Amino acid sequence: MADEQQDPCPGPLLIIGGHEDKDGERAILKALARLVGERRLVIATVASHEPDGYLEAYQDAFRDLGVTDLVELYVEERGDSARDEALRKLDGAGGVFFTGGDQLRISSQIGDTPLERRILELHAQGLPIAGTSAGAAVMSETMLVKGPNATSYRIGELHMAPGLGLMRDVIIDQHFAERGRYGRLLGAVAHNPRLLGVGIDENTALLVENGCGTVLGEGAVYVVDGHGASHSNIAEEEAERALSIFDVRMHVLSSGDEFDFERRRPKSGKHWDDR
Amino acid sequence: MADEQQDPCPGPLLIIGGHEDKDGERAILKALARLVGERRLVIATVASHEPDGYLEAYQDAFRDLGVTDLVELYVEERGDSARDEALRKLDGAGGVFFTGGDQLRISSQIGDTPLERRILELHAQGLPIAGTSAGAAVMSETMLVKGPNATSYRIGELHMAPGLGLMRDVIIDQHFAERGRYGRLLGAVAHNPRLLGVGIDENTALLVENGCGTVLGEGAVYVVDGHGASHSNIAEEEAERALSIFDVRMHVLSSGDEFDFERRRPKSGKHWDDR
Numbered sequence: 010m011a012d013e014q015q016d017p018c019p020g021p022l023l024i025i026g027g028h029e030d031k032d033g034e035r036a037i038l039k040a041l042a043r044l045v046g047e048r049r050l051v052i053a054t055v056a057s058h059e060p061d062g063y064l065e066a067y068q069d070a071f072r073d074l075g076v077t078d079l080v081e082l083y084v085e086e087r088g089d090s091a092r093d094e095a096l097r098k099l100d101g102a103g104g105v106f107f108t109g110g111d112q113l114r115i116s117s118q119i120g121d122t123p124l125e126r127r128i129l130e131l132h133a134q135g136l137p138i139a140g141t142s143a144g145a146a147v148m149s150e151t152m153l154v155k156g157p158n159a160t161s162y163r164i165g166e167l168h169m170a171p172g173l174g175l176m177r178d179v180i181i182d183q184h185f186a187e188r189g190r191y192g193r194l195l196g197a198v199a200h201n202p203r204l205l206g207v208g209i210d211e212n213t214a215l216l217v218e219n220g221c222g223t224v225l226g227e228g229a230v231y232v233v234d235g236h237g238a239s240h241s242n243i244a245e246e247e248a249e250r251a252l253s254i255f256d257v258r259m260h261v262l263s264s265g266d267e268f269d270f271e272r273r274r275p276k277s278g279k280h281w282d283d284r
Numbered sequence: 285m286a287d288e289q290q291d292p293c294p295g296p297l298l299i300i301g302g303h304e305d306k307d308g309e310r311a312i313l314k315a316l317a318r319l320v321g322e323r324r325l326v327i328a329t330v331a332s333h334e335p336d337g338y339l340e341a342y343q344d345a346f347r348d349l350g351v352t353d354l355v356e357l358y359v360e361e362r363g364d365s366a367r368d369e370a371l372r373k374l375d376g377a378g379g380v381f382f383t384g385g386d387q388l389r390i391s392s393q394i395g396d397t398p399l400e401r402r403i404l405e406l407h408a409q410g411l412p413i414a415g416t417s418a419g420a421a422v423m424s425e426t427m428l429v430k431g432p433n434a435t436s437y438r439i440g441e442l443h444m445a446p447g448l449g450l451m452r453d454v455i456i457d458q459h460f461a462e463r464g465r466y467g468r469l470l471g472a473v474a475h476n477p478r479l480l481g482v483g484i485d486e487n488t489a490l491l492v493e494n495g496c497g498t499v500l501g502e503g504a505v506y507v508v509d510g511h512g513a514s515h516s517n518i519a520e521e522e523a524e525r526a527l528s529i530f531d532v533r534m535h536v537l538s539s540g541d542e543f544d545f546e547r548r549r550p551k552s553g554k555h556w557d558d559r
Contacts, residue, residue, distance in 0.1 A: 159434070161461040161485050161504035161536070186436040189464030192504070195536055210436050210526075229436035229467070229526040240552050242538065247555075251485075251504040251538035255550045259534050261436070261470055263517065263526035275530045277515050280522075 020044075020136040022175055022217040026183040026209030026228065027109060027142035031070040037214045037226050041104065042074040044137040048103020049078040055118055056110030056143040063108050090122035099127055104137040107144025113154050115147045116172060125173065138175060145183045145209060148175040153182050153197055159189035162196030162252040164243055169197065176217065179270070180204045185231060187211050192252070194233055199243040199254045202235030205273065215268075222268045223278065230266075234258040234273055295319075295411040297450055297492040301458040301484030301503065302384060302417035306345040312489045312501050316379065317349040319412040323378020324353040330393055331385030331418040338383050365397035374402055379412040382419025388429050390422045391447055400448065413450060420458045420484060423450040428457050428472055434464035437471030437527040439518055444472065451492065454545070455479045460506060462486050467527070469508055474518040474529045477510030480548065490543075497543045498553065505541075509533040509548055 021044055029037040041050075052067050054060035064081040071079065082098045082105070084090050099105070105128060107115060119125045132138050138148070146152045152172030156162075169180075182194045185208035198206040209215060210228025224230045234257065235241075241254040262268060265278035296319055304312040316325075327342050329335035339356040346354065357373045357380070359365050374380070380403060382390060394400045407413050413423070421427045427447030431437075444455075457469045460483035473481040484490060485503025499505045510516075510532050517528040537543060540553035 159462050159464055161538075186464060186467050187434050189434055189461060189466075191464075191466045192461050195534075213526075227524075227526065229528075240550070242552065249502075250555060251488075251502065252536055253504075253538045253541050253552060255535045255537075255552070257534045257536070259470075259532045260530045261527055261532070262530075263436075263528045266528050275515070277517065277528060277530070280525060 017134045018219065020132050020138060022148060023137065023139035023214055024145045024148055024181060024209060024217065025139065025141035025214040026145065026185055026211050028184070028211035029141055029214065029226065030212050031066065035070065035074065037212070038070055039074055040214070040216055040225055041106065041137070041139050042071060042076045045076050045103040047075065049080060049101055050076050051082050051098055051102045051105045052079055053082040053105055053107045053144070055082065055084055055115045056108060056112060058110065058114065067106070084118050084124070087118050087122065090119045090124035095124050096127055099131060102131070102136065104139060107138070107140035107147060109142030109144060112143040112146040112152055112172070113170060115143065116152070116170060120171070120173070129173070129175070132175060142183050146181050147172045149179050149181045150174040150177050151180055151204065153180060153193065156193035156196065160192055162192040164247070164250055164252060167193055167196050178204055179207050182206070182208045185210050186228065191231070194231070195254060195257065196243070196252050198233050198235040198257070199241045199252060202238055205270070206233030207231070208233070217270070220269065220271050222270065224262045224264050224266050226264060230262045232260040232262065232268055232275065236273070292409045293494065295407050295413060297423060298412065298414035298489055299420045299423055299456060299484060299492065300414065300416035300489040301420060301460055301486050303459070303486035304416055304489065304501065305487050306341065310345065310349065312487065313345055314349055315489070315491055315500055316381065316412070316414050317346060317351045320351050320379040322350065324355060324376055325351050326357050326373055326377045326380045327354055328357040328380055328382045328419070330357065330359055330390045331383060331387060333385065333389065342381070359393050359399070362393050362397065365394045365399035370399050371402055374406060377406070377411065379414060382413070382415035382422060384417030384419060387418040387421040387427055387447070388445060390418065391427070391445060395446070395448070404448070404450070407450060417458050421456050422447045424454050424456045425449040425452050426455055426479065428455060428468065431468035431471065435467055437467040439522070439525055439527060442468055442471050444475070453479055454482050457481070457483045460485050461503060466506070469506070470529060470532065471518070471527050473508050473510040473532070474516045474527060477513055480545070481508035482506070483508070492545070495544065495546045497545065499537045499539050499541050501539060505537045507535040507537065507543055507550065509535070511548070
């Protein structure tokens with residue numbers, strides 16, 4: 010009986026910057042396969058307006074990684090998120106994987122519904138949740154919805170919205186170096202440095218367990234910490250002026266490096282593949 | 285006679301991130317026009333393999349800004365950089381403006397020649413020097429030659445070379461946010477944090493006078509300070525691994541903000557246009 014009285018730990022989060030390798034090394038999908046084991050993996054394609062083909066692509070990608078029981082979770086309309094049909098997909102699941110598309114579709118279609126509550130509940134009891142691209146962005150408490158790529162941040166140019174809140178006190182951006190999103194992540198952090206900015210490159214992921222993230226994949230994860238910022242013009246200036254922010258701390262982490270979210274400190278580690 | 289014994293101050297540097305506005309507000313070209321006054325402006329097109337049209341474009345752009353005496357300085361071959369014909373172009377000049385192209389063409393064709401020595405000498409005596417794009421990159425002691433855009437830095441992926449050394453202890457990158465060059469500037473700084481990384485957006489410039497830079501134009505200037513970095517993997521890792529570097533300090537400066545290069549400190553200021 011002692012076992013049952015222990016508080017369960019929340020499950021791991023695998024936050025992927027988009028375009029994870031699906032037919033080569035598959036370091037990131039392998040990590041997810043290890044978490045799921047022989048259980049069912051739920052492919053939540055809710056972010057997409059046209060979800061055809063996602064399930065099949067991941068079935069192919071996971072086939073020889075030992076994960077063979079994949080089901081698709083899609084909601085056409087918000088009302089579907091209260092239906093048993095959707096909820097039953099989660100029965101006995103070993104993991105949920107949110108695929109790419111539009112993060113606002115995830116939050117608007119399942120936010121504050123029985124489906125979302127069930128997912129959060131299962132995660133709190135230990136279920137691993139993975140998300141790529143839009144599925145990564147939606148994990149944070151406040152999420153980035155839209156903002157310019159490849160330009161410096163201009164005041165007023167960013168759309169944020171409440172995310173699923175699987176991870177608190179961070180804001181996640183993806184396709185990070187590839188789409189030149191430093192400017193908008195710095196802009197997001199300037200809004201409220203309570204949030205740590207986390208930018209994840211393509212084919213790169215952050216595996217978060219017990220408040221600590223480990224990087225895997227081929228790119229980098231950027232952590233932007235505005236706690237010590239000494240100046241920002243974000244509340245003062247006209248919309249067309251570029252952002253100023255001084256004394257931001259930045260960490261660039263690559264495969265194997267870790268980040269302790271509670272202490273806000275990085276730690277260098279061995280390349281994930283060499284472990 | 286007292287006047288002649290005073291040590292002259294080096295002239296201002298106007299370091300432009302490329303694509304400066306040539307037919308609208310022209311905030312950056314106006315700043316150069318103010319420095320040059322009614323004197324001659326030397327358009328040094330040395331960076332270009334095909335310099336046709338540069339002089340005419342700048343003649344048009346400067347016409348109603350009060351700078352009407354423009355001459356082109358081009359060297360076809362390195363040997364030309366020792367010729368009187370080239371040196372005479374600098375007589376009575378009120379400014380030299382290095383236009384865009386390939387920074388390696390500037391350093392290889394005029395580096396360590398009488399032409400370069402004459403330019404450095406005039407600058408030391410107060411001559412303003414401007415440079416855009418390649419002409420900006422070449423100003424630093426060590427310059428960035430080539431490196432990937434829109435990706436995180438991978439060890440070994442960067443080409444650097446000696447620049448003209450008009451500015452010491454910095455390394456300059458241009459087209460900064462537009463081409464997603466954060467990764468490579470962080471990589472450059474990781475090589476030796478003695479160098480402060482300075483990334484300049486398009487249609488944005490840093491006007492450096494007496495060791496202090498002021499931002500003008502529409503974008504931002506990023507200063508990457510690796511002095512306090514607590515870890516970097518740049519000397520340890522295999523070439524294909526992404527860069528790790530922890531505890532980098534970053535400042536994002538916009539129009540009117542200043543940076544004191546000696547103290548390595550930013551200072552907020554009023555929008556350049558509102559002055």
